[in-house]
Amino acid sequence: MRKKWIIGIVVTIIIVCGALWYYYSQYSGEMDVYNTHSTVFGDYHEENITVIVNKPHIEDIQACAEEIVERCRNNDFDSVLFSYDESIPNELHATAYLNERDLKRGKAIFSLSYEQETLNSEYNIVEHPEKFKLKISEEN
Template sequence: MKKQRIKGIVLVVVCFICVLCICSGFYRVQSKELSEIPDAVNSTRFNTTEHLTVVANQEEIADKKELAKQIVKMCRENSFQSIKFSYDMVCPTELQINVYKTEKDFNDNRQFCEIAYSSEAENEEYDIIHNPEKFILYVDGEKVVY
């Protein structure tokens, strides 16, 4: 009788531990750590304007303008993880970027900000790679010193 009671207690404890392990593994999957490195998840080009959707991979963003500078730099350097641009034929003459904090925000359509990077004059001879000094950065319509 005593052995059966001990077996029963051991079984309950083992089951409880298994349930905890399964739940904690599920929690880790649900709350995966964010890399804090922006990544482009979508890109379309209309003429020479590049339209991007970028996920910042950050829950909290202290400075939109610094994030915008980082994203434009990543576009110029072609350093996004998921998307690589083909600049060998034509380089973009303008960037239009919709930014989301996290992938969940993207899926829920909760946009964080809009970035525009365009030249002062509408001159398609200037592009973001070879003439960055001719471009102005805007975050949510506000000009940013770059």
């Protein structure tokens, strides 16, 4: 009887440790860029990024989208450094995922566009944020 108790406790510990490891591996860390694609035509620069949020859920999608835009404007993601010395984007598009597993499944949380009403290469996302509007599309 005592042996069954010990085996049960060991199995429980292994399951709990496995669950904690899974949770930590999926949701630890900060928001970061997974992929980036720039398109430049003439003097117009469009930036498309894929972001991993690294959270179990998003309570405020608007705030999360604003944080993505702000981090792009400040160029302060850990894994990517945008080359704003060459050109600063005149338009930004992003798709956000909770974790890398959801990215591989194609299960996005939302997409955003940070763009001007009319295309104008004089204005960029860093120096003229007042000229841009944030549009969010929630994924289903």
